[in-house]
Amino acid sequence: MSERESSFIVRKIKPEDNPAIANVIRAVMPEFGADGDGFAIKDAEVDAMFEAYSQPRCAYFVVEMNGNVIGGGGIAPLQGGDDHVCELKKMYFLPEGRGKGIGQEVLNRCLEAARAFGYKTCYLETLEQMGAARKLYEKNGFVRLTKRMGNTGHFGCDRFYAKPL
Numbered sequence: 001m002s003e004r005e006s007s008f009i010v011r012k013i014k015p016e017d018n019p020a021i022a023n024v025i026r027a028v029m030p031e032f033g034a035d036g037d038g039f040a041i042k043d044a045e046v047d048a049m050f051e052a053y054s055q056p057r058c059a060y061f062v063v064e065m066n067g068n069v070i071g072g073g074g075i076a077p078l079q080g081g082d083d084h085v086c087e088l089k090k091m092y093f094l095p096e097g098r099g100k101g102i103g104q105e106v107l108n109r110c111l112e113a114a115r116a117f118g119y120k121t122c123y124l125e126t127l128e129q130m131g132a133a134r135k136l137y138e139k140n141g142f143v144r145l146t147k148r149m150g151n152t153g154h155f156g157c158d159r160f161y162a163k164p165l
Contacts (some may be wrong), residue, residue, distance in 0.1 A: 008097070010105050013060040013072065015050045020069035021062055021090075022046050028071075028092040032129050038156030040090055049090070052076070057086070059113035063093065063102050070097040073106040075114045075122065080151030084120040085162075087152065091133070103136050111140075115165050122165055123149050125157035137161050 013021065029041040036042075045052035053060035053074050060074030073091030077083070088110055093102060114122050125148060126133055138144075142161035149162065 007065070008070070008100065008102055008105075009064045010061050010102070010109055011064070013050050013053055013062050013074075017062050017069055017072075018048060018050055021049050021060075021072050024069060024071055024094055025090060025092055027094060032127055034127060034156060036156065038154055040154055043090075043153075046090075049074075057117040057119070059110065059117075060090070061106050061109045063097055063106060065097060070094045071102065071106070073103075073110055075110045075117075075119075078123050078150040078152070081123065081149055082121075084118070085149065086114045086117070086119040086122050087150070088122055088124040098132065103133070104140075107136065107140060111163075111165065120165055121162055123160070123162045125152060125154050126159045126161070127156075128158055130159075134159060134161075137163075 025041060025046050029035050029039060049060055058076040060072060062069050062072040071093030074089050075086045076089055078085040078087040091106060142163040145160040145162055148160045
């Protein structure tokens, strides 16, 4: 693979990224059987990610590869949770963005933003079949929980993790 093919840029989301990141989410989630009710794909914010993550104590980062948005991830206050807890949200990558360290870079940016916003804990929900993602979280100090936190509405998720910040 050439350097150009593997180079990527991680940056804050812009309004014009909304359609591209919505397409990423809608392409990736069904790969893992997460396209019905109880999953993030059904969240209203999917079509307005810039607006959703422009709110206080929120951040969303997109990944560009060769000029195309190929993924992203963000943090926001945990719905129905304590003020000191954020949620890692909507972190998905198209196949061409996997296995290149991009997930680690986006996770680093999200955790840095979470600390800067004063959060003390980062929570996330995922699925058993998202094995590569779970390995990334565990490698970065996320600990599996026996039950969910907050009230995300993502009742389809079956794995819950948290990390002290």
